[in-house]
Amino acid sequence: MDWSAGGPHAALVGARAIHFGASALLAGALLFRAVVAGPPSAVSPPATARVDWLTIWTARGALAASVASGVVWFTLTAAEMGGLPLPEAIKPDVLQMIAVATQFGSVAMVRLALAIATAILLALDRITSARWLALAASLALAASIAWTGHSGSGFGPTGNIELVADALHIVAASAWIGGLVPLALLLSTALDPSGSWLPIAGAVTQRFSILGIVSVATLIASGVTNAWFLVGSLAALIGTEYGRVLMLKLALFGVMLAFAAVNRTVLTPQLAAGSGGGGLVALRKLVRHCVYEIILGFGVVSVAAWLGTLHPASHFMN
Numbered sequence: 281m282d283w284s285a286g287g288p289h290a291a292l293v294g295a296r297a298i299h300f301g302a303s304a305l306l307a308g309a310l311l312f313r314a315v316v317a318g319p320p321s322a323v324s325p326p327a328t329a330r331v332d333w334l335t336i337w338t339a340r341g342a343l344a345a346s347v348a349s350g351v352v353w354f355t356l357t358a359a360e361m362g363g364l365p366l367p368e369a370i371k372p373d374v375l376q377m378i379a380v381a382t383q384f385g386s387v388a389m390v391r392l393a394l395a396i397a398t399a400i401l402l403a404l405d406r407i408t409s410a411r412w413l414a415l416a417a418s419l420a421l422a423a424s425i426a427w428t429g430h431s432g433s434g435f436g437p438t439g440n441i442e443l444v445a446d447a448l449h450i451v452a453a454s455a456w457i458g459g460l461v462p463l464a465l466l467l468s469t470a471l472d473p474s475g476s477w478l479p480i481a482g483a484v485t486q487r488f489s490i491l492g493i494v495s496v497a498t499l500i501a502s503g504v505t506n507a508w509f510l511v512g513s514l515a516a517l518i519g520t521e522y523g524r525v526l527m528l529k530l531a532l533f534g535v536m537l538a539f540a541a542v543n544r545t546v547l548t549p550q551l552a553a554g555s556g557g558g559g560l561v562a563l564r565k566l567v568r569h570c571v572y573e574i575i576l577g578f579g580v581v582s583v584a585a586w587l588g589t590l591h592p593a594s595h596f597m598n
Contacts, residue, residue, distance in 0.1 A: 289589065291352075291356055292353070292356045292357070292360065292589060293582075293585055293586050293589055295349050295352040295353040295356055296349075296353055296585035296586075296588060296589070297578075297581060297582040297585035297586070298345060298349040299345075299346055299349035299350050299353050299425075299585075300425065300581045300582075300584060300585050301345075301457075301578050301581045301582070302342045302343070302345035302346035302349060303342075303346045303418075303421055303422045303425060303454070304422060304450075304453055304454040304457050304458040304581060305338065305339075305342035305345075305454075305457075305458045305461055306339050306342035306343050306346055306398070306418045306421065306422070306454075306458070307415075307418040307419050307421065307422040307451070307454040307455070307458055308454045308455055308456070308457060308458015308459040308460070308461065308462075309335050309338040309339045309342065309458060309459070309461065309462045310335065310339055310411075310414055310415040310418050311415060311418075311419070311454070311455050311458070311459060311491075312335065312458075312459040312462045312463060312488070313331055313332070313335040313411075313462070314411070314412070314415050315487070315491065316459065316463070316484060316487045316488045316491055317331040317335075317462070317466060317484055317487075318331070330466065330469055331462075331466060332405075334462050334465045334466060334469075335462055336402065336405055338461060338462055338465070339402060339414075339418070340402055342458075343395065343398055343399060343402065343418075346395060346421070347392075347395050350388070350391065350392070350395070354375075354378070354385075354388050355369060355370055355375070356369075357378070357384060358370075358374055358375055358378045361378060361382065361384075362374060362378075383427070384428055387424060387427040387428050388428075390424065391421055391424050391425075394417050394420055394421040394424065395421060397413075397417045398414055398417040398418050398421060401413050401414035401417060402414055419451055419454070422450050422451060422454045423447040423448075423450055423451050424447075425450050426443055426446035426447040426449075426450055427443070428588075429446060429588045430442075430446075430510055430588065430592055438509070441505065442505070442506065442509045445501075445502040445505035445506050446502070446506055448498055448501075448502045449498070449499060449502035449503060449506060451498075452494075452495040452496075452498035452499045452502065453495070453499060453577075453580070453581070453584075455491055455494075455495045456491070456492055456495035456496065456499070456577070457573075457574070457577035457578065457580070457581065459488060459491065460570055460573050460574045460577060461574060463484065463485075463488050463570055464567055464570035464571060464574060466481070466484060467481055467484075467485070467563060467566055467567045467570065468567055470563060471560065471563060471564065471567065473560070478551070478559045478560070478563065481551060481563055481566075482548075482551045482552045482559075485543075485548050485551055485552075485566060486548060486552065489543070489544045489548055492540055492544070493544075496537065496540070499533075507526070509592075510522070510592040510593065511523055511526065511592070511593045512593065516593035517593065519593075520593040521590055522587065522590045522591060522592055522593040523593045525583060525586055525587055525590060526587060526593075528583055529580055529583040529584060529587065532576050532579045532580045532583065533580055535576055536573050536576045536577060536580065539569050539572055539573050539576070540573065542569065543566060543569050543570075547562050547565050547566045547569065548566075550562035551563055551566065
């Protein structure tokens with residue numbers, strides 16, 4: 281069965297993209313509540329209730345999408361590994377063999393257990409300890425994607441470095457891209473003509489800006505490390521399909537950075553200093569920019585899912 285072109289490969293990339301995006305959104309939403317929205321909203325019961333509602337339903341929806349797309353991803357990978365048509369691949373004996381006899385299957389089972397644990401903890405969301413455990417489980421669920429990609433096949437100290445870099449890359453992307461969704465939802469709530477939510481919106485935006493800086497720094501450092509192992513040279517970057525797709529990812533990332541820079545250096549100070557009409561104008565622009573960043577961010581995630589199905593550029597240049 282040829283999975284290098286056509287519908288099956290596109291379906292696999294699509295399932296991976298949805299799964300990566302949903303996992304990032306799950307972890308990002310819970311991290312947003314814990315380290316961004318929590319402190320400033322604690323002084324305002326209405327804001328606290330709104331953050332909790334937005335977070336829990338975003339997280340639950342993301343978890344459902346993550347599990348559903350994960351099942352599709354697992355099934356399509358089973359068909360690819362076995363060279364089987366899809367109806368044959370979904371037979372219990374084939375799926376069981378993939379689950380117990382391959383690294384991908386073993387990691388998938390661990391990740392399924394993490395997803396189940398996260399679902400249980402989300403159901404217990406009113407318990408403080410359950411909230412923190414849910415955050416930890418969601419971050420582990422996102423980071424464990426690294427074990428399903430190219431970095432998961434490395435050996436020795438070099439392989440460990442590559443794996444850690446990839447896991448950090450995924451967590452940082454989840455914090456930024458996944459956190460943008462609840463941020464946009466909360467800022468949309470703050471578009472109240474009375475301006476009563478502007479102080480909360482300003483505090484949340486400033487905290488998210490700090491998280492964004494940490495995330496971007498981690499993304500750049502871990503991305504350079506990954507590129508060193510998977511690309512290795514400028515010739516490989518330009519002369520291979522993997523390299524050209526990676527450049528597309530970098531281009532989308534660059535546009536995201538441009539919007540983030542405007543948000544931090546122009547709109548966030550305007551929101552913090554403004555009141556009434558001026559603050560609302562800055563807030564509207566921030567919401568719009570957040571939407572643009574979300575679209576670009578999930579474009580980056582989709583390209584990352586595509587990259588995972590390609591042979592690394594370094595394999596062709598050695």
